[in-house]
Amino acid sequence: MRIRTRKNLRKKNSVISVVFMLPLIGFGGYLGACLYIIEDIASFTYNLTPPDTDFFTPLAQINTTILEQMAEVYEKQMEKYHMTGTNISVNIKFKNSSYNEVDWENIGDEDNGALALGYALASQCFKYKVALIEGNQVDLDNATRMVKKMVYGFSSMLAAPNGGIGPCYPGTPARFVCSPESRQYAPWMFEEDTRHFNGTGDYSKWRVRLYTSRDELAGYYIGLACVLKFIDPANSTDSEWCVERVKLLVAQLIEGFKKTNWLVVGGNGEPVGSDLNPQLEGSMWQLTLLRLGATAYPELYDSLYHHVASKFLELNYAKMCSI
Numbered sequence: 001m002r003i004r005t006r007k008n009l010r011k012k013n014s015v016i017s018v019v020f021m022l023p024l025i026g027f028g029g030y031l032g033a034c035l036y037i038i039e040d041i042a043s044f045t046y047n048l049t050p051p052d053t054d055f056f057t058p059l060a061q062i063n064t065t066i067l068e069q070m071a072e073v074y075e076k077q078m079e080k081y082h083m084t085g086t087n088i089s090v091n092i093k094f095k096n097s098s099y100n101e102v103d104w105e106n107i108g109d110e111d112n113g114a115l116a117l118g119y120a121l122a123s124q125c126f127k128y129k130v131a132l133i134e135g136n137q138v139d140l141d142n143a144t145r146m147v148k149k150m151v152y153g154f155s156s157m158l159a160a161p162n163g164g165i166g167p168c169y170p171g172t173p174a175r176f177v178c179s180p181e182s183r184q185y186a187p188w189m190f191e192e193d194t195r196h197f198n199g200t201g202d203y204s205k206w207r208v209r210l211y212t213s214r215d216e217l218a219g220y221y222i223g224l225a226c227v228l229k230f231i232d233p234a235n236s237t238d239s240e241w242c243v244e245r246v247k248l249l250v251a252q253l254i255e256g257f258k259k260t261n262w263l264v265v266g267g268n269g270e271p272v273g274s275d276l277n278p279q280l281e282g283s284m285w286q287l288t289l290l291r292l293g294a295t296a297y298p299e300l301y302d303s304l305y306h307h308v309a310s311k312f313l314e315l316n317y318a319k320m321c322s323i
Helices: 009-046 064-082 113-134 137-162 180-185 214-230 237-259 285-296 298-322
Strands: 176-178 196-198 207-209 263-265 271-275
Touching: 064 137, 113 137, 113 176, 113 214, 137 176, 137 207, 137 214, 137 237, 176 180, 214 237, 214 285, 237 285, 285 298
Parallel strands: none
Antiparallel strands: 176 207, 196 207, 263 271
């Protein structure tokens, strides 16, 4: 029998403990450094100084008349060329330098249809509000027409993949959609692609582009939010239609995401990586959509919005304490 001495047992145990602790110490140091960097970057937002206006062009030197004229030119071009057939703002290519004939066969794909449409809709809502304040009926009519077209665009991007509009239908948002009648304006949508699927129900002959990311959802959010914020439903029947339709779209998104546990799903019902649940890094995607819901239907979503807001604050406090 071998007799083990206890002479150096304490030293050996100390060495073993240190060896086992090294990985934990290393991981803890790495995690602490990462959290410090994140907090340090975020701290810059609390120390912003006013911009240096010395490099700004003085207002007196700006020809606002020309700016207004060019804004009208670009707006007409957008409606005539960029929204033809789909009611979705898309990139285009012209056949020659005359810029009056679009090369639809070689325009390439439009991967950010929802995002581009959201920005465009927001701009028209701003124009609508200014025209309403100034009493400019011509601009108000033009803005109302454009807003209605773009709300139709967002309606198509929810109706085609889900079979219809409203909270009784699923709420999978599309990146882009195209009807068979508008195939010439988006021929790439009818090509084989892992993100391309046929529509649902009455829209089965439509093509939809899915795998929608959260930046695409930002297009939905800003566009729908601006309609709820700036469009006056009492001004005209078209204005009322836009607001009521946007309310239905918001409810459809919320109810659809509630059924998928706030995960964006693909054409086969599988998660595609976009998660709207509040996380420790400060995800605001679920909360923003619920804020839209609380504005559209306060009796349905106001309490849920405040519940999620409270939960998010708790997670945010937990993150701050970890730092």
